[in-house]
Amino acid sequence: MRSRSEAVAARRYPDLLIVPGMVLSMLAVSLREELLWWVVGLLVVGIVSGWLLTCRCWLMWLAGLVLFAGWHHEHQTPVLAxxxxxxxxxxxxxxxxxxxxxxxxxxxxxxxxxxxxxxxxxxxxxxxxxxxxxxxxxxxxxxxxxxxxxxxxxxxxxxxxxxxxxxxxxxxxxxxxxxxxxxxxxxxxxxDAPPSLRQALHAILAARDISSDTQRWLSALTLGNSQALSRDEWETLAALGITHLFVVSGLHVGLVIALIWWVTRQVVRCVMPSRWRVSPIPWVMAALGAVGYAALVGWTPPVTRAAIMALMALWVRSGRRAPSPWQGWWLAMLLVLWLDPLATQRQGFWLSFAAVGLLLMAWVNRPIPGWWWGQWRSQLILTLGMGALVVLVLGQWSVLSLPVNLVAIPLVTLIMVPLALAGWIAGPWFGGMCWQIFGWVAQVFWDASHWLASVWPVIVVPEALREALSVLLFIAALTLCMPGVGRMAKAAIMAVLLAGSVIHLATPSDISPGLSMQVHDVGQGLAVSLMAPDYHALYDTGPRFRSGFAPLSTLWDRAPVLDDVIISHGDLDHAGGLHWLESSGGVIERLWRSASVPVSATPSRRCVAGEGWQKGDARLTFLWPERTWRAPTEDRNDSSCVLLVETPAYRALVLGDAGRRVERWLVRRYGARLADIDVLIASHHGSRTGSDPEAIRFFRPDHVIFSAGYLNRYDHPHPEVVQEFRATGSCLWSTALDGAITLTPVADGVTVRAAARRGGIEPGCLGVESAP
Incomplete structure (x- = not known):
């Protein structure tokens, strides 16, 4: 027979699944189809492991599912028609x-x-x-x-x-x-604006005799003003994997409540020497401090998430009818999802809860060793686990993340943040001195960070390796968290994982290493990448706006090294990004341009019909303009460089803004070479000035791509052009609705993948007729 304690535990065990089950129900509503089956699988595991669930558990799960579905729908952002x-x-x-x-x-x-x-x-x-x-x-x-x-x-x-x-x-x-x-x-x-404590604090910063850089760093570190840091500074932090140190996160909220708890505890110890150990006052004051600090810096989603997790940690540590650490973790997730139904769409949600979950796996019910060993082990586990998510989501890996965090976390936690907070708490003289010291330390920190980021930039992981590397890193992190497993056994598991990864990478793939194409989404403009393992060319560079912003700058973290850049003609929606490439450190080995493109800082050559080059098994050839042709001054579109890409898997024709006259000339001049091509990037974004009906029927492309801006004022692609292509049976794509279009050669042709599918009339093809 089971003892009384065993019977009580058996009755309580299903009830322990109430909160996790409600969280999983919320995730099922929020994630919908993306990870629905994964969530359902976890629910099934919970049901099986929980034996026969109590009626209360079932009712709570169902109530959580129904209520959150309505709450989630209510919080969807209304959108302008x-x-x-x-x-x-x-x-x-x-x-x-x-x-x-x-x-x-x-x-x-x-x-x-x-x-x-x-x-x-x-x-x-x-x-x-x-x-x-x-x-x-x-x-x-x-x-x-x-x-x-x-x-x-x-x-x-x-x-x-x-x-x-x-x-x-x-x-x-x-x-x-x-x-x-x-x-x-x-x-x-x-x-007028009502009085604001936050604005008053910014005024205090501006009035102090400190440098502008120190003011920016203090504003970001203590007041949660992320806009205070420049884009280069954020890129530096991301390259080193220390972005979490300069945003108001659980680390900063934890430092604030730890300071309040310690000071209050000392005061209570003096006032109530006989009852200070059991007094709830330090815990209550620390919780109020967490809420007050979050209100001060603004209840943004990251701050709200950090405050909730900090409050839950206080409850767990207080021991007063508190849940276990894991129950507290689930309860914190439940509260975050209820307060922010869109939290699952934020990367920070997954990163923060995954980080805390890994730390719980590493240290719950285990003796905590010395500070340095605990810091090293925790940071190693976080580097591997968080690195797995960053590789999977962003395709980046910071080699210096582990050593830099081992130095940066103590520096920021024990020196920079205390100095920054002391400057606010102390008087003008002592506080100003603290901020001066903070400024010196921060300057050294930033100088060292910039140098390290330039020496060891973040590694961009190829898309084919991301899933394998992510799985390897995450399982490695879980292996280090496994209880009762010796170091030799963990090393053996890591060796098996490494061998499996090598075998996976060595397995032949059906994807050819040939030349792939990507029509980037740059709004109302054109930018096309031609990529092979050892080659990168760019046809056109997209637009540039009045503010100087070029959408091309959003495609890469740093300006790329390009073997060939082709500027089809001088219109700003095709040549606008060239200035950004040249001024941001991009390397252009060879620049091709038409006669209508102004001479730039980079030495260039004219694109002339008949000229071309071979890259592996791919041939790239200019078909227009002819050497003797002169563009009329009133219309530069017909001067566009027309490029034909021929590979064993597909043929693609890129027309730029060439008009109907040029298209008819191409049909007469090249004949069967352009008949029934695989991919056509439509002329002039699908306007009526291009895409001659006779040429369309002659080209008969399998895939047509319109590079156009969303709700553009020109109504590109034009309905008549769309109907002509649809009549030939072509599959139609538009960057305005589909985002970037990627064409990858495979053994039996080419696959086309859209970055943001919007639905379509038939599988694999977009109903562009409905596009504005």
Whole structure:
């Protein structure tokens, strides 16, 4: 017979699955199809391991699933209708955030009222928050309410593989529309900004006799102002794997509550010498400190997540009817998901909970050794486990992450953060001295970080290796966490994993190592990469905007080394990114241009029909313009360099902005060489000036790609052009809806993959007829 304690444990065990089951139910709702089967599998494991679940457990799981489904739907960001894009709206906006640029202000605010300017328009519909640019703007402060006129468009961003998804970020932040304030319209301040403690603290920083760099670093480290750091500084932190040190995270909240807990405990010890060990006052004050600090720096999702996890850690450590560490971990996840239903779409959610989970596996119910050994083991496990997620999601690996964190974490935790906090707490004289010392230490830290990042830049992991390397790193981290396994056994497991990875990489793949193509999503413009294992060419460089921003800069962390760059013609939507390539350190071995492209800093050659080069088994040939042809000054489109790419797997024709006259000439001149081609990048983004009907019927491409901007003002691709291509049976793709299009050679042809599928009329083909 079982003892009484065993019977109680058996009855309690199913109840312990209530919180994990509710969390998994929430994940199933939030992730939908992406990881649904993975979540269902975990639920099945929970049911089997829990024997017969109690009715209360089943009811709690079902209630969590139903309630969170409604809560998740309620928190979806309302989006501006496409039909209202580009139309003027009269808004009442409460300003939540202001970022000052060199030539404009960028505002984020909550919509308090919205109505169309034109009388023939329908209502704006429900809008949540807006992100607006304001040129020639007056002084605007957070907390003010303004009446202004703005031109809006739905949230949208460039979709390129492995790059930042701006549209998803906007929706996660609750942004219903983006746009700009109409400067010619009258804008009125309705209410002034109320007093703000955060602004008062920034004013104190500005008034202190410290350098501007020290002010920026203090603002980022103690007030959670991520905008204070430059893009180069964030890239440096990312390259070394120490980004978590300069954002307000669990580390900073933990330091604040540890300081408050220790000071309060000493005070209680003096006041109540007989009862200080059991007094709840230190724990309550530490919890209030965590909430107050989170309120001070702003309840952003990362800060909210850090505060909840810190509060849960306090509860677990207090021991007063507290859950176990693992139950606390599940409960913290439950609260985060309930407060932020879109949390699963944030990388920080997975990274933070995975990091805490690995640390729990490593240290729960185990004796903690000396500080240095515990720091080394913890950091090694985190480096492997977090590295697995970063490799899988971002395709990057920081070689210096482990040694740099071993030095940087004690430096920031024990020196920089205490000095920064002491500057706020102490008086002007002593606080100023603390901040001066902080500035010296921070300067040395940044100088060393920049040097290390330049010597050992982050490694970009090839896409074919990401999954294998990610699995290897994660299993290695789990192996180090395994209890009761000796070092020799762990070393043997690691050797087996390494051997399995080598065998996996050596297994032949059906993907040919030939020349692949990627039509990048750069908005209303064109940029096409031609890539082989030892070769990278770029046809056109996309647009450049009035602000100087070039979408090409978002495709790589650093300007690439390019064997060939071809600028088809001089229009800014094709040649705009060349300046960024040349000014940002990009290497261009050979530059080709048409007659209409101005001479640049890089030595160049004219593209002439008949010239070309061989790269492996691929042949690249210019088909136009002829050597004797002279472009008319009023139209540069027909001067576009037309490129034919021929490989054993496919033939692709890139037309640039060449018009119908050039297309008809190509048909007459090259005949069967261009008949029934595999891939055609449509001329002039699908406008009526290109894509001659006779040429379309002659080319009969299997795949047609329109490189166009979302809701562009030219209505590209034009409906008549789309219908002509559809009549030939071509499969149609558009970067405006599909994002970047990648063509990969395989044994029996070419595969086409879109970065952001939007649905289609038939499998594998997009119904571009519905595109604006």
């Amino acid at each position: 496409d039909t209202l894009a580009g139309r003027d709206m009269r808004l009442m906006l409460e300003v939540d955030r202001v970022d000052a640029g060199s030539d404009r202000l960028r505002l984020e605010g909550t919509v308090a009222g919205c109505e169309p300017v034109a009388t023939d328009m329908v209502e704006c519909g429900p809008l949540n928050r807006l992100r607006l640019d304001w040129y020639d703007a007056p002084a605007v402060l957070v907390g003010e309410r303004w009446q202004l006129t703005a031109r809006l468009k739905p949230p949208h961003g460039y979709h390129n593989p492995g790059r930042f998804d701006y549209q998803a970020w906007l929706l996660r932040e609750g942004i219903s529309a983006t746009g700009y304030v109409r400067s010619r319209a009258v804008a009125k301040r309705i209410h």
